Amino acid sequence: MLLALAAILAAAKLGGHLAVRIGQPAVLGELVAGVVLGNLDLAGVGWFRSLTGDPSIGVLAQLGVLILLFEVGLESTVREMMKVGASAAAVAVLGVVTPFALGWGVGALVLPQHSPYAHAFLGATLTATSVGITARVLKDLGKTRLAEARIIIGAAVIDDVLGLVILAVVAGVIEAAASGAALSYAATALVVGKAAVFLVGALAFGVALSPRVFATAARLRGSGVLLATALVLCFLLAWVASAVGLAPIVGAYAAGLILEDVHWKDFTSRGERSVGELVEPVGAFLVPVFFVLMGMRVELATFARPGVLAFALLLTLAAIAGKQACALGVWGRGVDRLSVGLGMIPRGEVGLIFASIGLGLTLHGERIVDASMYSAVVIMVIVTTLVTPPALKWSLERRARPRLRDGAVS
Amino acid sequence: MLLALAAILAAAKLGGHLAVRIGQPAVLGELVAGVVLGNLDLAGVGWFRSLTGDPSIGVLAQLGVLILLFEVGLESTVREMMKVGASAAAVAVLGVVTPFALGWGVGALVLPQHSPYAHAFLGATLTATSVGITARVLKDLGKTRLAEARIIIGAAVIDDVLGLVILAVVAGVIEAAASGAALSYAATALVVGKAAVFLVGALAFGVALSPRVFATAARLRGSGVLLATALVLCFLLAWVASAVGLAPIVGAYAAGLILEDVHWKDFTSRGERSVGELVEPVGAFLVPVFFVLMGMRVELATFARPGVLAFALLLTLAAIAGKQACALGVWGRGVDRLSVGLGMIPRGEVGLIFASIGLGLTLHGERIVDASMYSAVVIMVIVTTLVTPPALKWSLERRARPRLRDGAVS
Numbered sequence: 001m002l003l004a005l006a007a008i009l010a011a012a013k014l015g016g017h018l019a020v021r022i023g024q025p026a027v028l029g030e031l032v033a034g035v036v037l038g039n040l041d042l043a044g045v046g047w048f049r050s051l052t053g054d055p056s057i058g059v060l061a062q063l064g065v066l067i068l069l070f071e072v073g074l075e076s077t078v079r080e081m082m083k084v085g086a087s088a089a090a091v092a093v094l095g096v097v098t099p100f101a102l103g104w105g106v107g108a109l110v111l112p113q114h115s116p117y118a119h120a121f122l123g124a125t126l127t128a129t130s131v132g133i134t135a136r137v138l139k140d141l142g143k144t145r146l147a148e149a150r151i152i153i154g155a156a157v158i159d160d161v162l163g164l165v166i167l168a169v170v171a172g173v174i175e176a177a178a179s180g181a182a183l184s185y186a187a188t189a190l191v192v193g194k195a196a197v198f199l200v201g202a203l204a205f206g207v208a209l210s211p212r213v214f215a216t217a218a219r220l221r222g223s224g225v226l227l228a229t230a231l232v233l234c235f236l237l238a239w240v241a242s243a244v245g246l247a248p249i250v251g252a253y254a255a256g257l258i259l260e261d262v263h264w265k266d267f268t269s270r271g272e273r274s275v276g277e278l279v280e281p282v283g284a285f286l287v288p289v290f291f292v293l294m295g296m297r298v299e300l301a302t303f304a305r306p307g308v309l310a311f312a313l314l315l316t317l318a319a320i321a322g323k324q325a326c327a328l329g330v331w332g333r334g335v336d337r338l339s340v341g342l343g344m345i346p347r348g349e350v351g352l353i354f355a356s357i358g359l360g361l362t363l364h365g366e367r368i369v370d371a372s373m374y375s376a377v378v379i380m381v382i383v384t385t386l387v388t389p390p391a392l393k394w395s396l397e398r399r400a401r402p403r404l405r406d407g408a409v410s
Numbered sequence: 411m412l413l414a415l416a417a418i419l420a421a422a423k424l425g426g427h428l429a430v431r432i433g434q435p436a437v438l439g440e441l442v443a444g445v446v447l448g449n450l451d452l453a454g455v456g457w458f459r460s461l462t463g464d465p466s467i468g469v470l471a472q473l474g475v476l477i478l479l480f481e482v483g484l485e486s487t488v489r490e491m492m493k494v495g496a497s498a499a500a501v502a503v504l505g506v507v508t509p510f511a512l513g514w515g516v517g518a519l520v521l522p523q524h525s526p527y528a529h530a531f532l533g534a535t536l537t538a539t540s541v542g543i544t545a546r547v548l549k550d551l552g553k554t555r556l557a558e559a560r561i562i563i564g565a566a567v568i569d570d571v572l573g574l575v576i577l578a579v580v581a582g583v584i585e586a587a588a589s590g591a592a593l594s595y596a597a598t599a600l601v602v603g604k605a606a607v608f609l610v611g612a613l614a615f616g617v618a619l620s621p622r623v624f625a626t627a628a629r630l631r632g633s634g635v636l637l638a639t640a641l642v643l644c645f646l647l648a649w650v651a652s653a654v655g656l657a658p659i660v661g662a663y664a665a666g667l668i669l670e671d672v673h674w675k676d677f678t679s680r681g682e683r684s685v686g687e688l689v690e691p692v693g694a695f696l697v698p699v700f701f702v703l704m705g706m707r708v709e710l711a712t713f714a715r716p717g718v719l720a721f722a723l724l725l726t727l728a729a730i731a732g733k734q735a736c737a738l739g740v741w742g743r744g745v746d747r748l749s750v751g752l753g754m755i756p757r758g759e760v761g762l763i764f765a766s767i768g769l770g771l772t773l774h775g776e777r778i779v780d781a782s783m784y785s786a787v788v789i790m791v792i793v794t795t796l797v798t799p800p801a802l803k804w805s806l807e808r809r810a811r812p813r814l815r816d817g818a819v820s
Binding site for chain 1: 411412413415416419420422423424426427429430431436439465466469470476627630631632633634635637638639641642645646648649652658688689690691692693694695698
């Protein structure tokens with residue numbers, strides 16, 4: 001485990017270095033370093049592939065992505081988030097409806113022999129946005145405070161809720177069809193209700209309570225109290241989020257949003273570092289573990305089957321095109337719509353979770369999602385993940401350049 | 411897992427606060443908070459007890475103790491360590507021989523019906539020093555740069571090697587007696603040889619190579635390179651240490667010793683923070699997890715059996731008295747011998763590892779270490795662990811006080 005951790009960190013920094021050298025975000029290098037390590041089994045070195053199932057590395061990676069979203073959340077406030085709320089909601093809805101329709105269409109076109117349930121499931125795998133990659137690219141480029149960043153991440157949070165609903169409905173419809181019973185509207189409503197209560201409750205309670213929590217914490221003796229208090233809040237909200245069925249990163253992001261610099265003025269006024277500065281080294285250690293592991297989970301061998309590959313390419317195009325509809329949901333001026341659309345592209349682990357749930361569903365003894373459909377979904381996830389860092393960097397800098405030429409340096 | 415982590419961090423900080431309030435090191439509060447949480451099963455709440463077997467929490471705790479020893483190592487250099495080398499070696503040898511003899515004696519006195527092998531094994535469980543507690547107390551009190559600190563930790567490192575040898579010899583003798591074969595001197599020599607090669611090799615190579623490693627790392631682009639490089643070195647040496655049969659914390663401490671501020675002047679000269687400052691928040695997160703978990707593993711129910719308790723108390727007295735012989739090994743003036751003796755007291759997990767190996771050894775179908783002996787060892791470990799923080803704090807401050815009275819403020 002220790003050797004693995006050392007190898008992963010070293011690979012992350014070397015990969016990050018090479019990516020930055022060719023003008024790409026460091027995260028792309030970490031992902032590619034992971035892809036290389038994970039696929040060394042093709043060259044006879046299977047050790048790294050075996051690490052993808054190691055629970056210890058998995059735990060550190062999961063903490064890494066929590067810390068990342070917490071850090072990104074720290075750079076915005078609930079108030080700033082509210083300002084882009086309407087845009088984020090519109091972006092989220094468009095970013096769920098269009099890919100769902102396109103995914104269904106691709107399924108119906110390429111796999112006419114499968115049931116419409118399978119097509120609907122394929123559409124569902126295209127809906128959820130995995131925000132880790134985009135959050136990291138924005139962080140690598142120092143753009144987390146842009147309105148675009150808040151819209152993308154806000155929309156991804158709402159997507160997570162909508163994805164839950166779609167999954168509950170699609171899985172519910174299939175199970176109802178399989179058992180001949182009616183779809184349980186109450187169960188579906190419960191899923192939505194719990195998620196909504198969490199989001200509203202966490203933000204409202206958090207804003208009201210967190211100043212008091214930190215004021216109390218500031219009276220505690222001993223070192224490391226500020227960092228511990230912030231992490232306790234982050235882990236608690238992540239746990240509550242997962243308890244209501246949302247992704248834990250949604251809770252971590254909410255915790256980051258709630259916290260504001262003013263909360264720890266008691267600490268910083270006596271010379272301690274702020275939460276952002278304290279969390280940064282923790283993230284520098286754990287976040288790369290997540291991205292290298294994500295790269296290591298890519299099995300290049302999946303790309304070798306030509307029939308699957310063509311289907312996967314169509315699915316990927318549907319996934320990318322579907323999220324570009326998000327651009328239409330952005331309200332107000334001065335916001336780069338293309339960047340929002342590109343930022344919504346990555347499907348990451350969320351698409352895989354959907355697909356693996358599909359692998360477990362059967363209708364009249366037949367699996368809803370078969371192995372080749374699953375492979376195609378995996379390829380779609382890989383491509384959308386790897387394509388986002390360079391595309392988003394290009395789009396954000398394309399926007400920055402003319403501004404500089406006009407002399408309007410913000 | 412997230413809820414557990416939040417609860418552990420919160421309990422650590424509350425316990426630490428209360429300990430500091432009553433003038434004790436924070437680590438005592440973390441241990442006691444762990445004892446309370448872990449024994450809530452006596453009050454019907456078994457959830458925390460179940461966490462002691464959770465591998466995710468275990469991984470974070472193990473990383474925590476590595477980071478702690480790495481941090482303590484960072485505060486000394488190899489050169490400073492060499493200066494106290496003779497004292498540390500003498501302290502280590504005395505701190506192994508005396509408790510071994512006393513433990514054997516207590517065994518022979520209380521359990522005359524057991525074989526001399528069992529008595530020898532009992533002696534062996536008293537030899538190894540678990541340095542985590544002492545390192546943390548020194549850190550809580552800001553005394554890690556004292557000569558006493560280096561002697562204690564250097565002696566604990568040598569103890570780890572000697573403990574390995576004793577364990578190899580005692581287990582080898584028992585296995586030889588069981589199978590009727592002769593003791594393998596070659597196997598025993600190999601154990602010692604590997605450990606010695608590691609210690610000399612790591613320090614020599616490390617001192618020669620690490621400036622070059624950091625100079626190369628300083629040319630890498632991307633953020634977090636310095637922290638990652640330091641952690642890679644720490645994890646690599648910890649892994650090598652465990653590969654040669656030493657405790658991983660010995661490797662982490664060696665990594666800390668090797669690194670010096672001058673190695674990262676390329677980084678700090680461009681405004682980055684030093685390794686010490688970067689590692690600190692990582693430690694603030696992970697180190698308390700180790701100590702709370704250590705407390706949680708204490709089963710107060712063990713104390714309830716009176717027969718075991720008397721035996722355990724004798725064993726504990728042997729353990730404490732045995733290490734006070736260490737004071738005789740300290741050379742040179744101005745070093746507080748009592749503090750060195752007290753600092754060597756904790757047995758921590760090392761004694762438990764020895765005892766659990768003993769549980770697995772049999773001679774003529776009889777277990778060498780039976781359940782009541784194991785319980786007594788567990789109680790000895792608990793008491794030596796909990797008694798050290800207040801004793802060491804008292805002894806270090808008893809020494810500081812008269813100095814202040816003489817006006818000789820150092």
